[in-house]
Amino acid sequence: MNRKLLIILILTCCSSFLFAQQNDIMPQSTHYEWPKDPLVKEKLDNWQDKKFGMIVHWGLYAIPGIIESWTICSEDWIERDSTISYEDYKKWYWDFSKQFNPTKFNPEQWAKAGKDAGMKYLVFTTKHHDGFAMFDTKQSDFSIAKGPFANNPRADVAKYVFDAFRKQGFMIGAYFSKPDWHSQYYWWQKYATADRNNNYDIRKYPWRWNMFKNYTYNQISELMNNYGSVDILWLDGGWVRPLETVNEEVLSWGANIPKWSQDIDMPKIATMARKAQPGLIMVDRTVHGSYENYQTPEQRIPEKQLDYPWESCMTLGGAWGFVPNDKYKPAAEVVHKLVEIVAKGGSLLLGIGPKPDGTLPAEVIAQLNEIGKWTSVNGKAIYNTRITKNYNSGQTWFTQSKDGRSIYAIYCIKPEEKLPKTISWKGNIPKKGTTMKLISKSYNLKWKVLNGETIVELPSNLSERNALAFEFQVAN
CATH class of the missing domain: 2.60.40.1180 (Golgi alpha-mannosidase II)
Known part of the structure; x- marks a missing residue:
């Protein structure tokens, strides 16, 4: 199929993807376990002072301007062009790794826009579910540092993103997807990829799952040891979890639950990560317990005040990543959401997506600047406050x-x-x-x-x- 026509068809379906994603939202949990480590408590208290953060989704999906990763997942809520086979579609998507060359990459612009808005912490998507690493991982060749951008002095993108935001005084968070749909240790090409879960029986092939556990551990170790001070490890893909932790909340997502445990040994990962980054805040989303140091209701605000740490992660536009002609929330709407969230005890993590060239859309910068006009003179009522x-x-x-x-x-x-x-x-x-x-x-x-x-x-x-x-x- 003509590539331009395919992109048009995908973009036509994009609004339905986004609507479906809005409905794939985690309901409010009633379970929270306070951390025991005094260094984690101290950093968590510091994080609760910040109140307003930026989450950046940037990856292969920016090139066609579609919803991040999800179009390569075969689930009922996802629509694709019926004239192209699923396997051909996945190849088309993953081949964007051969085109991704963001020669105008400008993390300093992102950091300045965030600071101007009054944001105080960053969560950067180092790897989404599609498996494409936005850092120079040694565990795979599927990364920004191995394609057309490899010879750029800033090919190790995460390093320069973190550095730019540190210079503006931000706390630093690394988003990392636990599932990796590109890895043969997660989605094995021997079988079809029926849904978001790993596609083989771990009980039958434990060696393959052990390879995936090692792969995940090693990538997180790279992020924790090679990229300076990191304050938050923000882990997404809550279906990758011990089977015994699957609860009504997980079942409510409507996704299939395999009969085997997708346990990646979070205690081992946490021990390693906190040795490298003492006091690290871990956010193993929806896996309530020792490694979910704050909760993350998505695209919504809890109905009532909560007395434990949480943040609402919401998009500035209609999508997490870059989508052409996206419609952005007015500054007043964002300010009102920030006010309500803080009054209820949370923080607002606002999602933006850079363009394929590595710069922010002008409309995003304008909206962030408008938000900052309010936070710059009223921040006393927001930052360093409590309920x-x-x-x-x-x-x-x-x-x-x-x-x-x-x-x-x-x-x-x-x-x-x-x-x-x-x-x-x-x-x-x-x-x-x-x-x-x-x-x-x-x-x-x-x-x-x-x-x-x-x-x-x-x-x-x-x-x-x-x-x-x-x-x-x-x-x-």
């Missing part, structure tokens, strides 16, 4: 300073809303005589309590957009 018992009243959300001395009320302005002369909220009644400060302007405002409701007078000349943040004290 309050009374965290919401209508359009107003509440946080408190880490030392508990100040309460912050954040009023989210609705689209097209004309600011009223006064705003009010219930709960968190200010302490008698306290100063009510508008954080963005350092204005002291008049306020009163009437019938158990706090009423704050707003200046007539306010031109604020997105949200208003106030600082005050409450009676003990």
Whole structure:
């Protein structure tokens, strides 16, 4: 089939891929186990101060501009052109490794855009489910450092991404997919690839699975030992797990569950990783227990406040990676989500995707810059804060300073809303005589309590957009 026609057909189906992916979301778990290692606790507390991060999906899928990895998985929710065979499609997809040559690769641009937005930590996709490594792995030739980009001085992409974000003061996270659909130790070409799981019976071929375990361990070891300080190991592909940990949450995804255990020996991996990176935060998504140091609800915000560490990972546009003509969330929507998430005890990890040439779309930079206009003057109510018992009243959300001395009320302005002369909220009644400060302007405002409701007078000349943040004290 004509390659351009194939891409058009794929892009036509892309919206259905994205919709399906939105529905492949992890439901809220009720189980969390606090880490015991004091260094992990310390780093986790530091991470909880950051509140706003960037997750970068960049790989082969950027070239045709399609959903990351999933089109090569044979599951019912995925649609492909019916005139091309599945095996030919996979070959077509994987052959992008021979074309991926991002000569304008500019991680400094990404890091600056993130900093300008007010982001404080990074999660970079070092390898997605398709198995294509965005680092110079010695375990496989299927990597950015082995194709057309090999002779570029920045061929070891992850190194330069991490360096650029470190220079901007970010905590560093490495996303790593536990499944690897390109590896013969995971998807063995002897058999068809029926779904996202490994496609052979591990009980029958234990030696092959042991090879995959070694391969996974060695790749993670490379990331932990060769790329400087790493704060977070963000492990995706939660179906790769011990069989005994498969629970209702996993079953709710609708994916087939094999009869054998896809155990990759996480205790061994964790011991190695934390020897190289003391205090490392491990995020073995959905495998609740010792190695899921914070939880990661995807594309949604929990209904209620949670008192353990978590982040909502959400896309800025409609896709995790680069898709041409993507529609991006308005800055106000992102700010409102950030405010709600922080008030409920979480962090926002916002997903963006660089173009195939290694630069960010201009629209992404513009949106991040607009978000930063708010965080740069209102960040006191977001960063280094913790939850309050009374965290919401209508359009107003509440946080408190880490030392508990100040309460912050954040009023989210609705689209097209004309600011009223006064705003009010219930709960968190200010302490008698306290100063009510508008954080963005350092204005002291008049306020009163009437019938158990706090009423704050707003200046007539306010031109604020997105949200208003106030600082005050409450009676003990």
